[in-house]
Amino acid sequence: MKQGKELAIETNGLTKAFYRKNGIINKIKKQESIEVRAVDGIDLEIRERELFGLLGPNGAGKTSFIKLLSTLLLPDKGTASVNGWDIAKNSFEVRMSIGLTLSSERQLYWKLTARENLEYFASLYLLKPQEMKERVDYVLNILGLEEQKDMLVENFSSGNRQKVALGRALLNDPPILFLDEPTIGLDPAYSKSFRKIIKERINKKENKTILLTTHYMEEADQLCDRIAFIDKGKIVALDTPRNLKKSIDEKEVITLDLTKTSDDMIKNINRLESVNSIDELIRNDSELLKIHTDSASSCIQDIFGILTDHHAQIISYRTSKPTLEDVFIKITGSGLDV
Amino acid sequence: MYRMMSNWSRISLELRTIRYTLKKEIKLWQRYPSRMLFLVVMPFLTILTLYFQGMGLVGGTESTYFEEFAGTQDYLVFIILGSAVFIFVSTAIWGVGNSIRREQMMGTLESIWVVPTSKLTIFVGVALFDGLFSSYVAFMQLLITSLILPVNLIDLRIFVVIGIAFLLIFSLYGLGFFFTGLVLIYKEVEDFTNMINSAIRLITPVSYPLSVLPAPLAFIALFIPLTYALQAIRDYMGLGDYGPIYQYIGLLLLFDLIFIIFGSLFFRYAEKSAKRRGVIATH
Numbered sequence: 087m088k089q090g091k092e093l094a095i096e097t098n099g100l101t102k103a104f105y106r107k108n109g110i111i112n113k114i115k116k117q118e119s120i121e122v123r124a125v126d127g128i129d130l131e132i133r134e135r136e137l138f139g140l141l142g143p144n145g146a147g148k149t150s151f152i153k154l155l156s157t158l159l160l161p162d163k164g165t166a167s168v169n170g171w172d173i174a175k176n177s178f179e180v181r182m183s184i185g186l187t188l189s190s191e192r193q194l195y196w197k198l199t200a201r202e203n204l205e206y207f208a209s210l211y212l213l214k215p216q217e218m219k220e221r222v223d224y225v226l227n228i229l230g231l232e233e234q235k236d237m238l239v240e241n242f243s244s245g246n247r248q249k250v251a252l253g254r255a256l257l258n259d260p261p262i263l264f265l266d267e268p269t270i271g272l273d274p275a276y277s278k279s280f281r282k283i284i285k286e287r288i289n290k291k292e293n294k295t296i297l298l299t300t301h302y303m304e305e306a307d308q309l310c311d312r313i314a315f316i317d318k319g320k321i322v323a324l325d326t327p328r329n330l331k332k333s334i335d336e337k338e339v340i341t342l343d344l345t346k347t348s349d350d351m352i353k354n355i356n357r358l359e360s361v362n363s364i365d366e367l368i369r370n371d372s373e374l375l376k377i378h379t380d381s382a383s384s385c386i387q388d389i390f391g392i393l394t395d396h397h398a399q400i401i402s403y404r405t406s407k408p409t410l411e412d413v414f415i416k417i418t419g420s421g422l423d424v
Numbered sequence: 425m426y427r428m429m430s431n432w433s434r435i436s437l438e439l440r441t442i443r444y445t446l447k448k449e450i451k452l453w454q455r456y457p458s459r460m461l462f463l464v465v466m467p468f469l470t471i472l473t474l475y476f477q478g479m480g481l482v483g484g485t486e487s488t489y490f491e492e493f494a495g496t497q498d499y500l501v502f503i504i505l506g507s508a509v510f511i512f513v514s515t516a517i518w519g520v521g522n523s524i525r526r527e528q529m530m531g532t533l534e535s536i537w538v539v540p541t542s543k544l545t546i547f548v549g550v551a552l553f554d555g556l557f558s559s560y561v562a563f564m565q566l567l568i569t570s571l572i573l574p575v576n577l578i579d580l581r582i583f584v585v586i587g588i589a590f591l592l593i594f595s596l597y598g599l600g601f602f603f604t605g606l607v608l609i610y611k612e613v614e615d616f617t618n619m620i621n622s623a624i625r626l627i628t629p630v631s632y633p634l635s636v637l638p639a640p641l642a643f644i645a646l647f648i649p650l651t652y653a654l655q656a657i658r659d660y661m662g663l664g665d666y667g668p669i670y671q672y673i674g675l676l677l678l679f680d681l682i683f684i685i686f687g688s689l690f691f692r693y694a695e696k697s698a699k700r701r702g703v704i705a706t707h
Binding site: 105124150153157158159162181188190191193196197198206209211212215254258 | 434448530531534535538539696700702704
């Protein structure tokens with residue numbers, strides 16, 4: 087780490103916009119291109135050895151934020167430092183300080199073996215010959231890929247490809263890791279073991295600072311020391327998972343999946359004494375009601391009565407403690423699977 | 425752990441990366457066995473097509489009519505030399521750009537764009553692979569010609585030819601950087617590639633001497649380094665009289681300087697523009 091710096095990552099007003107072009111005809115009509123702010127004035131501080139999650143729906147700006155920090159994008163406004171190095175002025179030092187995995191399965195050479203991929207990238211990370219051999223063996227070992235090291239990556243499962251990608255990010259033993267949707271597309275069992283490696287091995291044992299993006303709330307909840315909710319390029323909340331969940335007063339959430347709802351029906355439910363608030367999410371073929379209450383048992387009978395009166399068909403329902411998704415919905419008014 | 429390194433240490437590791445990039449390109453190439461067939465068959469196809477074309481048009485490999493324009497009757501060898509040098513033109517101009525496009529399509533471009541190694545190092549590795557590939561095809565063409573015709577093109581003179589080709593390749597890589605920048609921003613430039621290749625072949629003396637071209641086209645050829653490399657090589661090989669070779673060498677050095685500087689500056693501009701617009705990895 088650069089001398090005199092205590093934070094692993096620091097951003098001040100970091101902003102990145104993209105412009106959708108209108109095509110030739112609209113250009114002739116002199117219509118301006120549409121500005122989409124992927125990252126909108128983000129101020130953030132991530133401490134050394136912290137496992138920090140960026141949670142938000144698709145298109146919220148998570149990947150753009152990581153690409154800015156890893157020097158794949160240039161910011162329009164604001165500043166950011168990674169390991170004490172300015173992302174715009176010290177791109178070599180920033181790249182020496184980080185490891186990155188992207189959400190795409192296609193980030194490796196499928197026609198090379200796991201070992202060949204790792205050796206090539208080790209050379210690109212400027213590892214010395216002896217270091218290269220040691221690090222490649224080490225990452226193959228900790229990721230449990232020793233037996234498959236000489237297999238072409240095209241023959242790997244999605245989970246093992248993701249492991250090789252993680253191994254590549256660890257090759258140069260960087261103090262900071264950026265993991266963009268690390269478990270996307272993996273089955274639950276594989277996701278679980280992958281999360282364990284991230285938390286136990288890489289974060290706790292190797293003391294690496296990790297910034298991970300996800301739109302899986304359980305992942306963020308289980309892994310992260312702190313979480314920032316990102317929506318439309320802005321950070322809308324930031325705290326520990328526990329404090330975020332505590333930030334909504336309700337003790338329970340009743341989730342109802344209904345074929346249809348009506349304003350009258352929602353008003354009637356809202357009038358019930360123990361109901362604090364209702365979030366309504368419209369899906370493709372159903373509508374989801376999240377009813378926040380101090381006690382589900384005290385109001386569930388009344389709620390079912392109202393649903394019957396309004397001829398609403400229940401697809402499913404469940405009662406749970408507030409989750410991070412509930413907090414997210416409360417803050418942004420929309421779900422994570424948008 | 426952040427690794428500090430001296431400038432010298434970095435240079436030596438970057439040089440090693442060139443070797444690893446070359447190794448990676450060879451391995452990726454090898455994993456498609458049908459490509460071997462190309463290596464074996466392609467040089468024969470080119471030479472035999474030209475040979476039978478000569479037999480059909482002028483009843484052999486020499487033409488007195490051709491001598492009026494080119495200063496040599498040996499029209500087949502004239503064209504084969506042009507064709508062998510042209511192989512380097514295509515790979516030098518488009519090799520790096522095409523490899524960047526391949527990485528974009530494979531999805532690996534961002535992974536290699538985020539490493540500390542200089543892009544130039546990666547490009548040199550790719551260029552070396554292309555250079556080896558082109559050298560093999562060109563050498564085979566000259567070897568086959570020497571075997572089927574009463575002419576020996578594989579002798580000590582080949583080293584001077586390689587030297588001239590080397591000077592040519594530097595300027596072509598300058599153009600290559602320019603086109604690589606275009607690939608970063610505009611992505612699919614294959615049609616453009618084919619058009620430029622055909623235009624260069626049309627304007628420069630690859631298959632015929634400049635004297636057969638209309639004056640405006642021959643004038644444009646004077647701004648393309650391939651023209652001077654071909655004339656120097658043919659003059660040296662006794663296939664026409666094009667004046668002293670050192671003039672051409674001087675001109676090629678000048679082109680090297682101009683094209684490398686121009687190409688590198690454009691590439692840097694294109695990379696910045698792609699990073700600003702967020703289009704490095706887009707298809």
